[in-house]
Amino acid sequence: MNNLEELQQLLIEGQKLSMQGAYQRRAPAKKAIPYLLKARTGLKLYVEHEPNQALAWHLLSQVEEYLLNYNAAIFSLQKALELGGRNRKDLKRLAMLKEYGGQWQELNMSPEKLESLDVYLKNKIEFFGCDHTLTYTKE
Structure with missing residues (x-):
């Protein structure tokens, strides 16, 4: 599965099943994890072959966030911003990811x-x- 549209649909399905709100993420529902992991694997392979594809990096950032991998989500979003230009919404999301990542570290x-x-x-x-x-x- 290396079609970006297919990977995006897989991510969307995982997001729907994850039972996570828009803010203050928690571990995704168990039924969402296979979709999210498959999307992450596919997106990692995709950016390996197409490293200049901003949308792929953006999607990878989203899946990492849903899996609570904030450092990876931050890295991927920064890469997407480098490639696709900066917009206010993504900059706000980057700040949010950094804040949430810090909160997880504080909890230890x-x-x-x-x-x-x-x-x-x-x-x-x-x-x-x-x-x-x-x-x-x-x-």
């Missing part, structure tokens, strides 16, 4: 660890109830 938790914490807390609260403290989180 990978998206996978954060997902595990979420599952753990839901189970604890379901079984023992919520005492409105950080006791379970600290455990």
Whole structure:
């Protein structure tokens, strides 16, 4: 699959299934991951063969963002901006990516660890109830 339109459609399908909002990303829904990974693999191959294609870099940035790989998303968006010119929307998105990437680093938790914490807390609260403290989180 090396057609850019096909890769874009794959990304769109993954975005729809991801259950992520426009802001404050969280780990994508499990059903979206195969689409996003396939789109990322295809886009990486595409930019390897067509390194001057701004749209491909832009799409790669989006898929990396959906997978919470902020450093890769920033790199790809910067590459797209170099090749395709700068517009206000993309510059704003670049600033947002840098901010979110910094927030993940401050947490010092990978998206996978954060997902595990979420599952753990839901189970604890379901079984023992919520005492409105950080006791379970600290455990």
